Amino acid sequence: MWDIIITLLCIFISIYLWVTWNYDYWKKRGIPYIEPTFFFGNIKDLILMRKHLGEVYADFYWKYPDEPAVGVFKMLWPQLVLRDIDLIKAAFIKEFSSFHDNEFQADPGNDPLLAYSPFMTKGERWKALRTFHSHNQSSGKIKGMFPLMLEVCQDMSQFLKEKGGQPIETKEMCGQYTTDVVSSCIFGLKSNSFQDPDNEFRKKVLKLFERTWMFNIIFMLNSLFPIINKIFRISFLPKDVSKFFIKVVSDFCDYRIKNKVRRNDFLQQMLDENEKSDVPVYSHQDMASHSMTFFLDGYETSSTMMAYVLYLLSIHPEHQERIRDEINEEGVIDYENVHKFKYLEAVINETMRLYPVGLAITRVCTKDITLSAGDRKYPLTKGVIVAIPTFALHKDPAIYPDPEVFDPNRFYEKQPPPQFFPFGMGPRTCLGKLIISVKYSKYFYVQCC
Numbered sequence: 001m002w003d004i005i006i007t008l009l010c011i012f013i014s015i016y017l018w019v020t021w022n023y024d025y026w027k028k029r030g031i032p033y034i035e036p037t038f039f040f041g042n043i044k045d046l047i048l049m050r051k052h053l054g055e056v057y058a059d060f061y062w063k064y065p066d067e068p069a070v071g072v073f074k075m076l077w078p079q080l081v082l083r084d085i086d087l088i089k090a091a092f093i094k095e096f097s098s099f100h101d102n103e104f105q106a107d108p109g110n111d112p113l114l115a116y117s118p119f120m121t122k123g124e125r126w127k128a129l130r131t132f133h134s135h136n137q138s139s140g141k142i143k144g145m146f147p148l149m150l151e152v153c154q155d156m157s158q159f160l161k162e163k164g165g166q167p168i169e170t171k172e173m174c175g176q177y178t179t180d181v182v183s184s185c186i187f188g189l190k191s192n193s194f195q196d197p198d199n200e201f202r203k204k205v206l207k208l209f210e211r212t213w214m215f216n217i218i219f220m221l222n223s224l225f226p227i228i229n230k231i232f233r234i235s236f237l238p239k240d241v242s243k244f245f246i247k248v249v250s251d252f253c254d255y256r257i258k259n260k261v262r263r264n265d266f267l268q269q270m271l272d273e274n275e276k277s278d279v280p281v282y283s284h285q286d287m288a289s290h291s292m293t294f295f296l297d298g299y300e301t302s303s304t305m306m307a308y309v310l311y312l313l314s315i316h317p318e319h320q321e322r323i324r325d326e327i328n329e330e331g332v333i334d335y336e337n338v339h340k341f342k343y344l345e346a347v348i349n350e351t352m353r354l355y356p357v358g359l360a361i362t363r364v365c366t367k368d369i370t371l372s373a374g375d376r377k378y379p380l381t382k383g384v385i386v387a388i389p390t391f392a393l394h395k396d397p398a399i400y401p402d403p404e405v406f407d408p409n410r411f412y413e414k415q416p417p418p419q420f421f422p423f424g425m426g427p428r429t430c431l432g433k434l435i436i437s438v439k440y441s442k443y444f445y446v447q448c449c
């Protein structure tokens with residue numbers, strides 16, 4: 001009996017010591033921090049789903065309003081939440097070589113599609129993927145795809161006309177629009193989601209983004225203990241969905257090669273590269289994985305942002321009227337004059353301020369470094385995470401007066417304040433930033449207004 005009690009006691013003490021051994025990390029360095037609770041650290045409300053990520057980081061942000069940064073614990077691991085803009089610039093831009101990785105990663109064996117997303121890769125592999133996508137999303141290449149986007153806009157206009165005055169689930173509509181644009185511009189597939197919302201392709205896209213309890217657990221495990229996902233071969237994306245997309249792209253490649261069909265899309269760019277070389281540069285799986293980056297990183301982000309714009313315009317129709325006036329003044333929007341629609345741009349920026357898709361943005365410290373802000377020094381060791389609390393910064397009244405008010409004039413013909421991070425910050429900023437998201441979404445809004 002005593003043996004069992006002593007063994008259990010030893011196990012509990014070992015677990016306790018393992019969980020708490022690092023809880024003095026910030027104290028030892030003299031950095032203001034928030035006292036962690038056992039096991040949860042400072043993210044209990046997040047784990048128990050009592051608050052969303054943005055709210056949790058807002059709590060951290062307001063704990064020490066006069067400090068440039070605050071130390072917290074994401075369960076057992078120390079994390080520095082940056083408040084001061086110079087400190088943010090130092091970590092995310094100036095000292096990028098010490099903070100070049102994101103927290104998340106996908107194992108190519110378990111998640112062949114996800115492992116090619118720049119967002120999920122680290123080090124040299126990230127650099128190569130980033131260069132590949134930047135090259136393939138040059139302004140000229142996107143311009144070539146613009147007519148394909150317009151075709152989808154016409155389908156959507158038709159859909160809206162047919163709906164007449166009936167209520168529309170806007171998140172679903174934005175998802176249909178994004179599905180059709182991406183499938184047309186990337187794979188050359190007309191997925192026709194407006195006329196046939198239950199088609200197989202659309203169903204698989206929806207499955208790709210299903211947020212189940214299991215997904216949340218896997219996501220959390222991945223950021224906290226990536227080794228567990230690797231050992232137990234746990235994948236983020238359902239295996240049948242990955243297989244489906246790899247097969248779709250493979251079939252398209254075979255069809256185009258066999259029938260000598262060409263199209264002005266992303267897939268064609270890779271097929272052309274293969275043709276130039278004796279040994280194919282990209283396998284079918286590579287092509288499927290590269291193409292999926294547009295869905296994985298661009299689908300939920302763009303369609304959510306679009307849905308919020310429509311929501312805000314519906315409850316503030318005066319701004320919709322102003323966009324209409326601007327359209328009447330500037331005429332038809334096209335690729336060349338898209339930048340002239342300043343009020344529309346201000347509405348989009350104000351929406352992304354109020355509802356940023358990335359509620360907080362993080363980087364992992366990849367080599368020991370000391371950051372400083374005024375007299376404060378922040379000695380950080382490899383593995384510590386730094387975070388921009390985007391949601392909190394976007395609602396700080398010292399930066400954005402009356403932060404809860406929807407006021408596009410904050411951005412109308414003005415440069416945004418430096419604390420505006422809808423697309424992240426530094427060399428890892430969003431790849432779809434200007435060329436895709438804003439430009440095609442602008443056309444979309446014009447159709448709706």
Ligand code: HEM
Binds near residue numbers: 357432
């Ligand atoms: C309104 C739409 C979008 C928003 C608000 C958005 C937002 C973001 C944010 C906040 C990040 C993290 C940046 C950072 O860590 O500093 C990101 C990364 C990324 N986004 Fe977007 N995004 C949007 C659309 C797109 C689209 C359409 C694509 C398609 C190509 C895309 C591709 C990416 C990629 C590849 C990354 C990872 C970049 C890297 O780690 O190097 N995004 N996005």
